[in-house]
Amino acid sequence: MKKKKQIIQTAIISVFNKCKLVKFATGLLRNNIKIFSTSGTRSELNKNNIQTYHINRLTQYPEIMNGQIKTIHPKIFGGILGNKKKYFDVIQQYQILTIDMVIVNFYPFNNIDKNIDIEKMIDIGGPAIVRAAAKNYKNVIVITNILDYEKVLHEIYNTNSVSIKTRLQLAYKAFDYTMNYDYNILKYYSSKMKSLYANQKKHFFPKQLNLQYIKKQKLKYGENPHQKSVFYIKKKNSFTGTIGSFKQLHGTLLSYNNISDANIALECVNQFDKPACVIVKHGSPCGAAISKNIQISYLLAYNSDPISSFGGVIGFNNIIDDDTIRLILEKQFVEVIVGPEITPQGLQSIQKKKNIKLLICGYCNKKNISSLELHSVNNGLLVQQNNIVNNHIHDWVVVSKKIPSDLEKKNALFLWKIVKFVKSNAIAYGNNFHTISIGSGQTSRIDAVKIANTKYCSEYKKIDCKKQNIIMASDAFFPFRDSVDLASVVGVSCIIQPGGSIRDSEVIQAVNDHNISMIYTGIRNFKH
Structure with a gap:
């Protein structure tokens, strides 16, 4: 037997957004x-010659406390939750009018106006009646999004009712709406809580972590082709200059690894004010440079390790021009190019290669860099402060007899910013503000040094670096002096490292034996 259509006779309207x-x-x-309708909504409708009944016609009770209490009443909730068949006697006894439709929206806390007293704008009754209506969606239509007005009216015009499918969709949207509403209020109170901890040394981590992410797009696959994957971004909080803000202007469907490597490339180049380029391969930089323009920066970064650069992700912090694109296409096969902007001519050149993925993210505002870094583990989430500590030259301690020159210190700072993105154990060699060899991802520091030496001495090396002018950066301390002894073979003249080993005295003796200067930063830069 076909279910009888539910005729719509009554509606409650109470909206902040009157569009x-x-x-x-x-x-x-x-x-x-x-x-x-409630007072504010009714006033707006009356101005347009639309006659409605005040909500107190249902409650027989006035709006009180400056309108804070107007819908919180048994007759309102009885009318929304009441089922005429199931609760007929109760409805008759208390003269409850059943409600067929609820149209409610609230003050948008995702866009907080600083001139408004936020706490006064927190709605209590509105979310309650939305939840009640959504719970009873089989009998009540609930609308929280103005974009659904037309669809609902269309169904009412044609059938004098609204289908159960539409009712369910609207109920889903309503619960999602109230959840987001509560979440935005929670963020507001969280920011107030953080301000209480601002002058304390301990970083404020909430007892409960509430996260909201929306699906940006599906990906080609995960780390491997048999793994499915999608990309989520932070809801309503995607700042320019971050991987979450990218627009893909060209190329095939992105993979999980493309997004991961592009994120590392962006975070690395965005540390610098001068034109910078970094090439990332398998989660670790293999070449990086800063120079007077991005074309030279790219060439220096590529020459650091042409073999590893094959199939890598190239990141820039300045507008990508046509000359740079042409140079990249001449030099190597590339998976992804990511940067803030591209010239029209550069885009035309890249479009000749259909498989190269071009991601444009806008320019980075360093104030918008996330303060937290999240990493999922099986049935859990690791959360830490982002590694954005500003370690300046004046914070360093020179522990060697030989004093590094000002140029060596500046190069050491450049490498120190690069090595923190290299998988541990990590060693980076460089000079003249570009890397010349990187050893990464090793289980022992001496092996990372051996790889850096091998790459430096490789027959594929295209650049000429004068010995005794190589800077070495180590992401953590040297457990033994052997790494220093090995580095001296290729002509390292200055080493930057955190210090803190129980054998620091042996390591310092090694640099003095080899006439190498050494800087302690006091900060470790592991990247796992």
Whole structure:
């Protein structure tokens, strides 16, 4: 037997966003639907000659406490939750009018106006009646999004009712809406809590972590082709200059590894004010440079390790021009190019290679860099402060007899910013503000040094670096002097490292034996 259609006779409207309200209410009246509304909404409708009943016609109770209490009443909730068949006696006894439709939206806390007293704007009754209506979606239509007005009116015009499928969709949206509303209020109170801890040394981590991410797009696959993957971004909080803000202007479908490597490339180059380029391969930089323009920066970064650069992700912090694109296409096969902007000519050149993925993210505002870094583990989440500590030259301690020159210190600072993105154990060699060899991802520091030496001495090396002018950066301390002894073979003249080994005295003796200067930063830069 076909279920009888539920005729819509009554509606409650109480909205902050009054856009499209008049047209929608007019449509309801044309279908003989009686409208009850709160003071603000009713005033707006009356101005447009739409007659409604005040909500107190249902409650027989005035709005009190500056309108804070207007819908919190048994007759309102009885009318929304009541089922005429199931609760017929109760409805008759207390003269409850059943409600067929609820249209409610609230103050948008995702865009907080600093001039408004936020706490006064927190809605109590609105979310409650939305939840009640959504719970009873089989009997009540709930609308929280003005974009649904037209669809609902269309169904009412054609059937004098609304389908159960639409009711369920609207209920889903309503619960999602109230959840986001509560989440935005929670963020507001969280920021107030953080301000209480601002002068304390301990970083404020909430007892409960509430995260909201939305799906940006599906990906080609995960780390491997048999793994499915999608990309989520932070809801309503995607700042320019971050991987979450990218627009893909060219190329095939991105993979999990493409996004991961592009993120590392962006975070690395965005540390620098001068034109910078970094090439990332398998989660670790293999070449990086800063120079007077990005074309030279790219060439220096590529020459650091042409073999590893094959199939890598190239990141820039300045506008990508046509000359740089042409140079990249001449030099190597590339998976992804990511940067803030590209010239029209550069885009035309890259479009000749259909498989190269071009991601444009806008320019980075360093104030918007996330303060937290998240890493999922099986049935858990690791959360830490982002590694954005500003370690300046004046914070360093020179522990060697030989004093590094000002140029060596500046190069050491450049490498120190690069090595923190290299997988541990990590060693980076460089000079003249570009890397010349990187050893990464080893289980012992001496092996990372051996790899850096091998790459430096490789027959594929295209650049000429004068010995005794190589800077070495180590992401953590040297457990033994053997790494220093081995580094001296290729002509390292200055070493930057955190210090802190129980054998620091042996390591310092080694640099003095080899006439190498050494800087302690006091900060470790592991990257796992």
